[in-house]
Amino acid sequence: MTGSLWRLMLRALTSPSGRLGAVIIALLTLFVFVAPWLLPDPSAMPDLMAGAVPPGAGHPFGTDQLNRDVLSRVVSGGQISLSVAGLAVLLAVTLGALVGGLAGFYGGWLDSALMRMVDGALAIPRLFLLLLLVAVWEQMPLGALVLVLGATGWFATSRIVRGEVLRLREAEFVLAATALGAGPGRIILRHLLPNVAGPILVAATLGVGDVILLEAGLSYLGIGVRPPTPSWGGMILDARPLLTTAPWTSIFPGLAIATTVLAVNLLGDALRGALDPRSA
Amino acid sequence: MSTPLLEVRDLVKHYKATGFLARKSPPVRAVDGVSFTVGKGETLGLVGESGCGKSTVGRTILRLQDATAGSVAFEGKDFFALQAAALRQARQRLQIIFQDPYSSLNPRMTIGDAIAEGMEIHRLAPRGEIPARVARLLEEVGLDPDYSTRYPHEFSGGQRQRIGIARALAVEPAFIVCDEPVSALDVSVQAQVLNLLADLQARRGISYLFIAHDLAVVRQIAHRVAVMYLGRIVETGPTEDVLARPAHPYTKALLSAVPVPDPNTQRLRIVLPGDPPSPSNPPSGCAFHPRCPHPAKDARCTTERPLLHQIGAAQVACHHAGTAP
Numbered sequence: 001m002t003g004s005l006w007r008l009m010l011r012a013l014t015s016p017s018g019r020l021g022a023v024i025i026a027l028l029t030l031f032v033f034v035a036p037w038l039l040p041d042p043s044a045m046p047d048l049m050a051g052a053v054p055p056g057a058g059h060p061f062g063t064d065q066l067n068r069d070v071l072s073r074v075v076s077g078g079q080i081s082l083s084v085a086g087l088a089v090l091l092a093v094t095l096g097a098l099v100g101g102l103a104g105f106y107g108g109w110l111d112s113a114l115m116r117m118v119d120g121a122l123a124i125p126r127l128f129l130l131l132l133l134v135a136v137w138e139q140m141p142l143g144a145l146v147l148v149l150g151a152t153g154w155f156a157t158s159r160i161v162r163g164e165v166l167r168l169r170e171a172e173f174v175l176a177a178t179a180l181g182a183g184p185g186r187i188i189l190r191h192l193l194p195n196v197a198g199p200i201l202v203a204a205t206l207g208v209g210d211v212i213l214l215e216a217g218l219s220y221l222g223i224g225v226r227p228p229t230p231s232w233g234g235m236i237l238d239a240r241p242l243l244t245t246a247p248w249t250s251i252f253p254g255l256a257i258a259t260t261v262l263a264v265n266l267l268g269d270a271l272r273g274a275l276d277p278r279s280a
Numbered sequence: 281m282s283t284p285l286l287e288v289r290d291l292v293k294h295y296k297a298t299g300f301l302a303r304k305s306p307p308v309r310a311v312d313g314v315s316f317t318v319g320k321g322e323t324l325g326l327v328g329e330s331g332c333g334k335s336t337v338g339r340t341i342l343r344l345q346d347a348t349a350g351s352v353a354f355e356g357k358d359f360f361a362l363q364a365a366a367l368r369q370a371r372q373r374l375q376i377i378f379q380d381p382y383s384s385l386n387p388r389m390t391i392g393d394a395i396a397e398g399m400e401i402h403r404l405a406p407r408g409e410i411p412a413r414v415a416r417l418l419e420e421v422g423l424d425p426d427y428s429t430r431y432p433h434e435f436s437g438g439q440r441q442r443i444g445i446a447r448a449l450a451v452e453p454a455f456i457v458c459d460e461p462v463s464a465l466d467v468s469v470q471a472q473v474l475n476l477l478a479d480l481q482a483r484r485g486i487s488y489l490f491i492a493h494d495l496a497v498v499r500q501i502a503h504r505v506a507v508m509y510l511g512r513i514v515e516t517g518p519t520e521d522v523l524a525r526p527a528h529p530y531t532k533a534l535l536s537a538v539p540v541p542d543p544n545t546q547r548l549r550i551v552l553p554g555d556p557p558s559p560s561n562p563p564s565g566c567a568f569h570p571r572c573p574h575p576a577k578d579a580r581c582t583t584e585r586p587l588l589h590q591i592g593a594a595q596v597a598c599h600h601a602g603t604a605p
Binding site: 178180 | 372374384447
């Protein structure tokens with residue numbers, strides 16, 4: 001990546017909230033992907049008779065009704081939730097950049113067609129769209145969930161990218177590239193999109209928070225990540241009957257969701273502020 | 281006379297309001313029938329005030345915008361008839377240098393990559409040779425070859441303009457549109473860039489269409505000059521003749537606005553009344569008549585459009601050119 005994107009990130013880190021968000025994200029990611037080596041083996045046979053044990057020695061977050069260690073499950077659920085969110089956003093942003101780039105660069109009927117499609121898609125609540133897709137496709141594998149979350153997440157990004165591309169299309173360096181004989185592919189990929197990298201990064205960061213919440217919601221409804229694969233939303237679903245008797249089984253995955261989304265949004269807002277100081 | 285390098289005939293560019301809710305309004309006649317030629321190794325200066333359509337001429341010739349009508353022949357071949365692939369190939373021979381040294385370079389590309397891009401597109405050199413060629417080009421335009429890994433924001437306006445020139449030169453063009461290449465620069469830097477352009481012309485035999493609003497700049501670099509007013513050429517001829525003995529009242533007014541270094545020189549300053557008329561609703565007859573200070577101005581000026589006709593060494597579009605004053 002180029003220097004100016006790096007400078008944008010450094011500038012976002014000058015704000016206290018951006019710094020806080022970045023630190024939490026870094027710690028969470030580190031924790032979720034490193035902790036499995038330090039924690040009790042989650043696949044170790046639990047003592048099914050013991051039931052839900054409150055937090056204490058040996059199980060800092062307690063255990064669930066099947067006596068599985070909650071901390072271990074929060075950690076491996078985090079691996080799933082963060083990977084799903086990261087990959088889905090990567091897909092969404094790529095699609096959004098390409099569609100927005102094409103619409104903005106070519107204009108005319110292609111632009112109208114793509115943007116009316118986006119208008120239509122944005123008029124349908126995303127959760128509804130997802131429920132529809134998931135209802136049609138039962139027993140969706142994890143990869144497909146990523147695909148579906150990505151495919152429903154690019155609309156807003158494509159609008160941002162289209163607007164920026166429209167603005168840049170008449171820039172003299174783009175005309176110079178045309179005059180040199182550059183084709184549309186080269187102009188979009190080498191001249192237009194790199195100059196929209198900042199807004200795309202902001203959209204992506206904020207998108208990660210959205211997708212974590214969506215995935216948690218879907219899993220809570222029992223149609224996202226399927227058991228026995230742990231996920232934060234799925235853990236809260238499992239913990240529902242224990243809400244009054246063993247609240248730790250839902251509090252810790254809930255806290256994990258809230259902390260992650262908060263951190264991601266803090267960083268996203270800081271990035272947006274760094275990109276355009278007037279909007280901060 | 282042999283075929284000129286570039287021949288522009290009756291070039292027209294009208295902008296129409298488009299869109300779903302656009303009202304039917306008359307088109308903006310940015311360029312309204314412009315013809316000229318540029319010979320090999322020659323510089324034609326195209327002058328006029330802001331909004332007269334001179335930049336549009338440069339951009340439509342290169343097909344950076346589509347012309348409404350007219351034709352351009354380059355090296356005897358119809359440039360406007362080329363299809364997409366052939367056009368991209370032909371673009372190698374015709375380049376452009378822009379006015380704004382800030383928006384004319386991609387901020388995310390090193391200047392080495394920017395200069396190399398044209399060579400890559402047209403496969404002018406094997407990959408391994410490109411860095412050496414970039415270095416030579418940087419030297420040719422008076423920059424340190426080590427700069428190639430830097431980004432545009434590290435350079436001054438004059439340096440950026442040199443980078444833009446190197447980028448155009450990289451594909452070895454025969455013709456370059458210089459779209460006000462020095463008007464954003466300090467006067468001292470202007471002279472350096474103009475000298476560079478003149479040197480390159482002497483060395484490589486490149487032709488320029490030099491667009492400017494400053495006659496002093498055109499005097500330095502152009503062999504011939506064409507003066508535009510409201511989308512049309514009103515006077516054209518060899519630079520010395522037109523600047524020494526302007527025949528069109530508009531040219532006279534433009535010339536009287538050029539600053540003179542000697543504060544004691546007494547001279548007549550012709551101040552034109554009013555603003556240039558809207559190109560979407562040009563005046564009848566001679567488009568210049570509402571602002572024309574010529575004493576012989578008469579009814580014919582308001583009804584009949586004057587055509588370019590020979591007066592001395594120049595061609596002038598004025599019914600009363602040649603009559604005093």
